[in-house]
Amino acid sequence: MxxxxxxxxxxxxxxxxxxxxxxxxxxxxxxxxxxxxxxxxxxxxxxxxxxxxxxxxxxxxxxxxxxxxxxxxxxxxxxxxxxxxxxxxxxxxxxxxxxxxxxxxxxxxxxxxxxxxxxxxxxxxxxxxxxxxxxxxxxxxxxxxxxxxxxxxxxxxxxxxxxxxxxxxxxxxxxxxxxxxxxxxxxxxxxxxxxxxxxxxxxxxxxxxxxxxxxxxxxxxxxxxxxxxxxxxxxxxxxxxxxxxxxVPGPAPRQEEEVEPTSVIVTDTGFSPDDWAHGFHVPEELEAAAGAPALALDLASDTDPAVLAGRVDGVDLIRIDFPSFADGRGFTLARRLRLMGFNGRLRAHGHVIADQYAMVRRAGFDEVEIPPDLARRQPEAQWRRRAAWRAHDYQSRLRGQA
Ligand code: SF4
CATH class of the missing domain: 3.40.50.620 (HUPs)
Structure with missing residues (x-):
């Protein structure tokens, strides 16, 4: 770099x-x-x-x-x-x-x-x-x-x-x-x-x-x-x-951060509030958190899935960060997690735009978590137009699934 x-x-x-x-x-x-x-x-x-x-x-x-x-x-x-x-x-x-x-x-x-x-x-x-x-x-x-x-x-x-x-x-x-x-x-x-x-x-x-x-x-x-x-x-x-x-203005106090509008979850049925209230862990905390109910992981898009091999069985939800909509590493990571046998919830988080919804679903994600400002710029109607994502998905059409 x-x-x-x-x-x-x-x-x-x-x-x-x-x-x-x-x-x-x-x-x-x-x-x-x-x-x-x-x-x-x-x-x-x-x-x-x-x-x-x-x-x-x-x-x-x-x-x-x-x-x-x-x-x-x-x-x-x-x-x-x-x-x-x-x-x-x-x-x-x-x-x-x-x-x-x-x-x-x-x-x-x-x-x-x-x-x-x-x-x-x-x-x-x-x-x-x-x-x-x-x-x-x-x-x-x-x-x-x-x-x-x-x-x-x-x-x-x-x-x-x-x-x-x-x-x-x-x-x-x-x-x-x-x-x-x-x-x-x-x-x-x-x-x-x-x-x-x-x-x-x-x-x-x-x-x-x-x-x-x-x-x-x-x-x-x-x-x-x-x-x-x-x-x-x-x-x-x-x-x-x-x-x-x-x-210059300092960082917002914690109290203000807590009252910020929350993220929006997008699924095939449209927008919903985030139902996950158990917090997230990062991979290095996996051992410490093992055995805890409702375990969720937060992964950077450049995470090497090899470090998770054999350790995602008890994980309910994995959230993969998309730092920019042009960053495709999250799609690759999702596919590899599915190939490894992860069958819990998989969530794309961050800068994912409505036009990418089919690609997100095809990669194995169940849902997308977008920030409130993106939800304002791309309201629910725009995402719902992609809800029948197989119809927008060239690969699915090739496989006759559309
Ligand atoms: S601390 Fe600031 S005011 Fe004092 S000598 Fe250094 S540059 Fe000058």
Missing amino acids: ERTGNAMPLETALAPVADRVKHLNRRYRNRAAQSVLEHALHDAQVGRVALVSSFGAESVVLLHMVSVIDRTTPVLFIDTRMLFEQTLSYQAEVAAALGLTDVRTIRARPETLAAHDPDGVLHQSDTDACCALRKVEPLERALAHFDAWITGRKRFQGGRRAVLDFFENEQDRRIKVNPLAHWRPEDVQDYMVNNRLPRHPLVARGYPSIGCAPCTSRVAPGEDPRAGRWRDQEKEECGIHFVNGKA
Whole structure:
């Protein structure tokens, strides 16, 4: 997969960012951080992706995970020219130790600095303008070559981060991936200890969160770890998670998600609400869930059915995700599951359009689960016209079943 070139962004050839984010969050919602990251680096729905790292106090966790999965992943390091010397040396040390082969240092253009902050004192009078100049604009330029970027933000950091999902829609332009969204502080520490990762030298000197030297101070025991950033100012973020200098709307709170219109189930008899209320599992949870009544599985379209061989006997319902209507892997997976002898309910889920209903049924699916916005665009009448799907199915007509 091309991740680094200047070719046309994949997003122009894919479903809108909002739709992909919704699918990705559904698809990977039960996965661990490493699994989310691995899929983010390989899932075509995410596109060309880079890790953005400050090489700060906790950055080494994601850097290590990326190095294990694919050390050629582009890593963008913003050098504001205001960083601690220790950060610069730590950056070089970590990149070498982990074997990262594509670390790109990005900086403000010299002419821009000369025009707006020739003496390097803008941070004393206007930290927002300084961050915009030294961080936001250079990062925006670098990210123009990518469809998605990976951040190390976590829910426990509070504020707007408290409702982070694994995948975020960045103003319908890019996807932000937050593999560590659900990690707790102790998870971060455990990972660093267990993997014997090098620590930023300033952590031991009282800096649990590290940014630019003029804007980072020591933190006293018991203080919030980020209390040393822009101390005594209202500012909490450098601006790279803002748009045009303004806070962007955060992810919808959980309560709002729960009252969203629900999906619609399409069968040969038309639309109906989803009658499945028992939740879904992913393949790796199969063992733990074995024996539970009414077991259902959620499968990505690229799932290798070999991992399910001999393990689908007690499964009542398998739902296969269709991240885009042009993605045919779900049809192949359904056929292979039927060939393996799976005779429970098989559901196509996501971006399936009415014109594909015959193909869906022929592949062995019993039903289609579509999102409410698609149900609005393609109302029940459109689907019901395909209810006699064999009549629309060339293969069936050839077999004389139409
Ligand atoms: S953190 Fe401080 S020095 Fe660094 S870019 Fe922002 S305002 Fe400027």
